[in-house]
Amino acid sequence: QVQLVESGGGLVQPGGSLRLSCAASGSIFSINAMGWYRQAPGKQRELVATIASRGSTNYADSVKGRFTISRDNAKNTVYLQMNSLKPEDTAVYYCNADLVDLVVGHAMDYWGKGTLVTVSS
DSSP: OOEEEEEOOEEEOTTOOEEEEEEEESSEEEEEEEEEEEEOTTSOOEEEEEEOTTSOEEEOGGGTTTEEEEEEGGGTEEEEEEOSOOGGGOEEEEEEEEEEETTTOSEEEEEOOOEEEEEOO
């Protein structure tokens, strides 16, 4: 079965940095887009950043200039470098991948369980 596992979350002070990682594993044929979403307490889940298979990226306005998404296709891994963190960045961050599972045979969205990022002094 396909699984996405996030890592790198934690507690950081305002202005600090964190790097999140998400590794996909299982019966994967190919991975199309990958991305990061977040959900703050009492709010809806929102898109943070996405990256296509060929490297094109898209960011939410709230994180432009501060966050950088990247991927290592050989490792089936996506990263999110977060700099100049603000308290409003506090949320559970979820990894997402649009991929083809060999067992399923067509592209579907898969989600990780999330990793908590807390920005507080």
